[in-house]
Amino acid sequence: MTAIAAEGVMKVFGQGDSQVVALKEANISVEPGELVALMGPSGSGKTTLVRALSLIDPPTRGHIAVGDDVVFEGERVLTDDRRMRRERMGIIFQAYNLIPFLTAAENVALVLTLNGVSKREAMKRTNKLLSRLDLAPRADTYPATLSGGEQQRVAVARAVVNDPAVILADEPTGALDTERGKAVMDLLRQLGREQHTAVIVVTHDERMIEGFDRVYHMTDGRITNH
Amino acid sequence: MNLAIRDVEYRFGTFVLTAFGVGLLLATVMAMGGIYRGIVEDGLSLVRAPRADLWVVQKDTNGPFAESSRIPDDLYKVIRAVPGVREASPVSFQSLQFEYASKLIRVQIVGYRPGNLGAPPAVAGGRPIVASRYEMVIDRKAGIPIGAQLPSGRIIFTVVGLTEGIVSSSGDPAAYISLQDAQELQFLKASEAVRNERARLQADLKANPMLAGVPAESLSEILQNTNLANAILVKLDAGAVPEEVTRRIEQWNHYRAMTTADQEALLAKTVIEKPRQQLLLFRIILMAVSTVIIALIIYTMTMEKTRDIATLKIIGAPNTKIGGLILQESLALGLLGYGFGAVLINLTYQYFPRRVAIMAFDQYVLLGIVVVICVLASFIGIRRALNVDATIAMGGGA
Numbered sequence: 001m002t003a004i005a006a007e008g009v010m011k012v013f014g015q016g017d018s019q020v021v022a023l024k025e026a027n028i029s030v031e032p033g034e035l036v037a038l039m040g041p042s043g044s045g046k047t048t049l050v051r052a053l054s055l056i057d058p059p060t061r062g063h064i065a066v067g068d069d070v071v072f073e074g075e076r077v078l079t080d081d082r083r084m085r086r087e088r089m090g091i092i093f094q095a096y097n098l099i100p101f102l103t104a105a106e107n108v109a110l111v112l113t114l115n116g117v118s119k120r121e122a123m124k125r126t127n128k129l130l131s132r133l134d135l136a137p138r139a140d141t142y143p144a145t146l147s148g149g150e151q152q153r154v155a156v157a158r159a160v161v162n163d164p165a166v167i168l169a170d171e172p173t174g175a176l177d178t179e180r181g182k183a184v185m186d187l188l189r190q191l192g193r194e195q196h197t198a199v200i201v202v203t204h205d206e207r208m209i210e211g212f213d214r215v216y217h218m219t220d221g222r223i224t225n226h
Numbered sequence: 227m228n229l230a231i232r233d234v235e236y237r238f239g240t241f242v243l244t245a246f247g248v249g250l251l252l253a254t255v256m257a258m259g260g261i262y263r264g265i266v267e268d269g270l271s272l273v274r275a276p277r278a279d280l281w282v283v284q285k286d287t288n289g290p291f292a293e294s295s296r297i298p299d300d301l302y303k304v305i306r307a308v309p310g311v312r313e314a315s316p317v318s319f320q321s322l323q324f325e326y327a328s329k330l331i332r333v334q335i336v337g338y339r340p341g342n343l344g345a346p347p348a349v350a351g352g353r354p355i356v357a358s359r360y361e362m363v364i365d366r367k368a369g370i371p372i373g374a375q376l377p378s379g380r381i382i383f384t385v386v387g388l389t390e391g392i393v394s395s396s397g398d399p400a401a402y403i404s405l406q407d408a409q410e411l412q413f414l415k416a417s418e419a420v421r422n423e424r425a426r427l428q429a430d431l432k433a434n435p436m437l438a439g440v441p442a443e444s445l446s447e448i449l450q451n452t453n454l455a456n457a458i459l460v461k462l463d464a465g466a467v468p469e470e471v472t473r474r475i476e477q478w479n480h481y482r483a484m485t486t487a488d489q490e491a492l493l494a495k496t497v498i499e500k501p502r503q504q505l506l507l508f509r510i511i512l513m514a515v516s517t518v519i520i521a522l523i524i525y526t527m528t529m530e531k532t533r534d535i536a537t538l539k540i541i542g543a544p545n546t547k548i549g550g551l552i553l554q555e556s557l558a559l560g561l562l563g564y565g566f567g568a569v570l571i572n573l574t575y576q577y578f579p580r581r582v583a584i585m586a587f588d589q590y591v592l593l594g595i596v597v598v599i600c601v602l603a604s605f606i607g608i609r610r611a612l613n614v615d616a617t618i619a620m621g622g623g624a
Contacts, residue, residue: 047620056540056616086542097537097619099229101236106227113227114543122227142236158541170620 001067003198004053004166005029009062011048011221022048023059024221030198030214032165035189037209038202040218046202049218050168053200054089055081067165086114090159090197092188094171096151098143104154105130105139111162129157133187149180156184160191167192169201173208181208229547230554233531244523245559249566251519255512256571256592260582262505267583269395269498272334273489276317276344279468280460281489285480289489290319290456291395292496297481299405299455308474310466315342316455318408321398324376331368333401334394337408343459346402352387358404363387365399381407395497397580405455413452513595520563521603524556528607535611536619545612552607553600560600564593 011023023045030036038046051057053064055077064072066088071079085091090111098107105126112122130139133153143151152172159167169188173181185201185208192199201212209215217224234241273291282305284295299316306314318337323330338344340355346363352372355361362383364370376383383403392400403411428442460483462471472483484492494502528535531551538548568589575582 051617051620054540056620082539082542082544084542085540089542091540093537093540093620097533097540099534099537101229101233101534102227106232110227110543111541114541114547119227 002029002065003032003034003067005065006053007063009049009052009059009064011052012060022221023052026221026223028216028223030166030200032198033193033196034214035192035199035212036201037212037215038200038218039204039206039209039215041204044218045221046218047170050170050200050202054085054091054168086111087162088165090162090164090167092155092159092167092169092172094174096143096155098151098154100143103140103142104135104146107143107154108157108161111158115162126161129161133157148176149183152176152184153187156187156191160195160197163195164197167197167199169199171202173203173205178207181205228554229551230558233551233555234558241559242562245562246566248520248523248559248563249570251516252563252567252592252596253570255509255516256567256584256589257575257578257582258505258509258512259588259592260571260575260584261578261580262502262509263583263585263588264581265395265498265501265505266494268393268397268581269493270490271392272336272394272400273486273493275347275392276459277347278343278459278486279462280471281484281486282458282460282475283456283482283484285482287482288492288496289484291489291493295456296454297458299409299453301481302458305458305460305475308471310463310471311460312463313343313461314458315339315344316405316458317344318405318412318456320408320412321394322378322401322411324378326370326374326376331370332398333364333368334398335408335411336400336402337405338402339405343461346389346392346400348389349387350390354387355402355404359407360384361386361404363389363402365389365392365401367393368399368401379411381410383407391581393581395493409452409454413454517599517603520556520560520599521606523559524552524603524607525610527555528552528610532614533619535614536616539614539616540619548611549608552611553604556600556604556607557597560596564596
């Protein structure tokens, strides 16, 4: 069973003469525990594909399945996209996007509480995870006072805390130096393997994809090879 | 995890300052409400003070507070003979200005026969008037102490007592004096005016061959009649029917009898109504301004959180969670602002130059309105939040 699969995914922006086809018949399939990189130049459609797969910005046409569930078919979203993301996906952003008024621990625990886990249990699981990521001393710190690397590690913790089926990471090392970037990638790789989670990472830095199982290349909205 | 509480805690200083600003606005709304109530209370305090059942006034007039009403002061003797009347006594009202401690103090003079109807309902300090001349009981609001000497025309009054909260519809403190003093102040002309009037009368007499020999001095005493009052206050026997007593009094053609309720209604309609409407309109405008300001604050607070809301959408937070964040913050802002406003107005209302009557009922109504305003204001923020495009959290790129 694939963790996530997309077939014939198209994304068209605009209409008529101003129409831009951002994704052209994109096909991708990632197994549980598999680590996949999505590479390509700027404007090639990597982020559009991540947005489409997560239904943040659904495709114009295509087929997407998460596990056994078809979540997009033809031109229709077949599921509650937010519920799908909070229960089955972890998403990591280039700019970390931690909620500024929550502490590091609360940012992570939030995902659990959104899924109905009690605050007490959520904090217990969060603190355990943060300890593992060497972030325990920073658990009660607000994001504004965390370093970039620490913020991204908290963002990774937020993405994995709910044992999702798929992690989608959009340029997670884009704002970090090479050393910190590699540390974040190592963490993703390690957590992905342990939790048997499919990890799709958008990057254009080849130094970051060492040890990845597969690399998809994108050009002009098409996946050209993998 | 309550996001609204955490957000408020995070930006506590800013939030409290904003709530304080809202509180100042709401304090102004409360003050306007208090002034509105105060005008009604003040306006009616003089009517209610004597606790009369009926007010007998000049026919075709609306009584001493709305129009000029002049009736003979000895009319009370005749009214006392009407079946059902237990007590009747004349009163007069006029505005007067005193100078005290280099300050001009405007008062509402109430002239009455000491020991009879028309006396202040209670004396909060000192004693009531006992002498028939030159004593005064004045409201505390005038700021004049017991024992003060107040000259007015030919009379020097001595303040012997103080009342509490009896003022005219324009907010001037009441000053009770004997009817005789009041008549002298109101109707007795100055020497120069008497001389001028006498000269004019003499000229008129000379012009009339029938009266040419009559000296003006002999007539001017008769013409300068000060035995007038503005109303006769009537207290009825227990069981007397006011309508029946009124009918009997009005049979004399030139007098009108009104119940205290009529007098209050008339005063409310004629004297108080315009300032009341003005204040009501001002209150409505203030509430509208408050609504807009709270809505703008909530909208701005939501705009500041656009990226966070987009992130919440991406990590799967349902609309109820996002809407709850905005609604709860809006309510917290309104309620904290209301609290600040209530504390502020309760600490300062006694320093206003006019009475500010803070009523619990009004406060509860305003609290309800604030809650409604906050809910309405939050709708704008929630609408904005629900329209936030989640992709903005992911930045640009394709």
